[in-house]
Amino acid sequence: MAIPESRFQTMKMKMKQLPSFPAFFFSVLLLASASLQAQTTDSASQKAAPASVLINNARIFDGNADSLSAPMSVLIEGDKIKAIGASLDSPENANVIDAGGRVLTPGxxxxxxxxxxxxxxxxxxxxxxxxxxxxxxxxxxxxxxxxxxxxxxxxxxxxxxxxxxxxxxxxxxxxxxxxxxxxxxxxxxxxxxxxxxxxxxxxxxxxxxxxxxxxxxxxxxxxxxxxxxxxxxxxxxxxxxxxxxxxxxxxxxxxxxxxxxxxxxxxxxxxxxxxxxxxxxxxxxxxxxxxxxxxxxxxxxxxxxxxxxxxxxxxxxxxxxxxxxxxxxxxxxxxxxxxxxxxxxxxxxxxxxxxxxxxxxxxxxxxxxxxxxxxxxxxxxxxxxxxxxxxxxxxxxxxxxxxxxxxxxxxxxNPYPAKLGVIEEGAYADILLIDGNPLEDIEVLTEPKKNLALIMKGGKVFKNAIE
The missing domain is CATH 3.20.20.140 (Metal-dependent hydrolases)
Incomplete structure (x- = not known):
């Protein structure tokens, strides 16, 4: 039985047709190869997270709402969200990021x-x-x-x-x-x-x-x-x-x-x-x-x-x-x-x-x-x-x-006991800044390389295309 052509048109599949289903035993080689990568990679993720990060001028999707907030600020201390407000003071030596009105969502x-x-x-x-x-x-x-x-x-x-x-x-x-x-x-x-x-x-x-x-x-x-x-x-x-x-x-x-x-x-x-x-x-x-x-x-x-x-x-x-x-x-x-x-x-x-x-x-x-x-x-x-x-x-x-x-x-x-999937005080600082509004056009998420301006996990910035 052939899959109807309309299925592919409807789904707009852009992925390669590759299969799967092997099995494996994950060994110490992973840690060895990972250590080599850590020594030879100069990515932002290898740097320690700053004590504080302040994101200003972001429209927030908090993980549960149906709409975006007005422009807000989010303060991150360590690996968690410390505060959310219309105007927050920047701690000394904080990394300040101007979201420029972008949409901020949980990871x-x-x-x-x-x-x-x-x-x-x-x-x-x-x-x-x-x-x-x-x-x-x-x-x-x-x-x-x-x-x-x-x-x-x-x-x-x-x-x-x-x-x-x-x-x-x-x-x-x-x-x-x-x-x-x-x-x-x-x-x-x-x-x-x-x-x-x-x-x-x-x-x-x-x-x-x-x-x-x-x-x-x-x-x-x-x-x-x-x-x-x-x-x-x-x-x-x-x-x-x-x-x-x-x-x-x-x-x-x-x-x-x-x-x-x-x-x-x-x-x-x-x-x-x-x-x-x-x-x-x-x-x-x-x-x-x-x-x-x-x-x-x-x-x-x-x-x-x-x-x-x-x-x-x-x-x-x-x-x-x-x-x-x-x-x-x-x-x-x-x-x-x-x-x-x-x-x-x-x-x-x-x-x-x-x-x-x-x-x-x-x-x-x-x-x-x-x-x-x-x-x-x-x-x-x-x-x-x-x-x-x-x-x-x-x-x-x-x-x-x-x-x-x-x-x-x-x-x-739970290996990660703080809240995940939400933007609220005390939750893990897993945060995305997005070019475009996925509440209006969710297709912007299908091009993450282009449209994810910032990727943060646990207060650590892994990608920042804003600066």
Missing amino acids: FIDCHTHIMLQVTQMEGLFSDEFAFAYRSIPTAETMLMNGFTSVRDASGNSFSLKAAIDRGLVDGPRIYPSGPMISQTSGHSDFRSDADKSQLIGGGKSTFERYGMAVTADGRTEVMKAVRENLRRGASQIKLAVSGGVTSSHDPLYVQEFTADEIKAAVQTAEDYGTYVLTHAYNPKAIQRAIHAGVKSIEHANLIDEETLRLMKEKDVWLSPQVSIYSYYPPGFDADRKAKMDRAFNGLDTMFRAAKKIGIKKIVFGTDIISSPEQVRGMNHEFTHRTKWFSNAEILQQATGRAGELLALCGKR
Whole structure:
């Protein structure tokens, strides 16, 4: 089944058609390569943040409002916002930035990404874990330069990359790692080939598992152990696959994965550590089973129905959908996976219209970008791809204030405990200054190199095109 040409016209896809789905184990090489980069790069990000930064004459989108403020000033001290007002005194030795009437927003948040999966499928088959480590560095840098100051890594071995970014060795967004996605045998992340022997007769793990991208677990005991292993590594939250997927070959979209008892085991273990479970899920039965088991965030949900959306609203569960990723076939997709992609794409309209009708507000922004650093440069097109169903203000809220609320669900596991996604006193100083008004024309965000005049994360300026 071919994708209608109108899909590409409607979506205005400007990204290259590159595939994905390897696996990896993230090693000490990342820190070594990052250290070399830190020694040889003379970027502003390698310099210590000034004690104070004062931004004047900025029209503020605070992450939750529907409109911009009058021209205001924002004072940053250290890594947080100290004060907001119509006129603020400049502290001694502060770095003063005249926004010139530009729009000031919180840094963007991608709630569903795979920051380590930036290789093609063929590269994944023939690369070692070191290749994934090297690729992750430009990926992280590109995401930050696209304006994304925080991401929720929805599955993968991103723990060392997070540590390198937090230590200042690599430029990149804050990472909320989930660790390897947990799947049942013959589930969404069981990427063994048909030539691989069954593990029941001595077969080994897939490359996907060996590199730390995913783990298979069956039964309550194995699921609990897999969750605990991820938490031991530093996972902020836990990711399960509870239905079939588009990219996987052995599980149709209608399949329910994991029993209710297995999902409850994951939820119980995560809650014992003060955090929550998010689930890859497409069909209504799988989503309902996950919700009744206590899952707090549903990823994708393209085939959901009104009954299940009403249950989500009743149980206060978050909806984390993506649009752009369904607008093209990755090279190498066979007829079966193309058919699944078509069905998932066609379900988007029904899902979003029903969600709007029911009044679901807990919807966040995500891209599910997986393939290459080049592909990541086009991730901002997700902003325009949502305009069929949402206003510009709603889309910006999904990528800022709403997303920040979802990240905070990890409670005491939160590696960044101050507020994210908002412009308010005490929040992290993750700030963008934008040429153009995205509330009027959100397409300005699809050209971040041109239109993001300033990128700040934690009070530190990573880009300043104003001076």
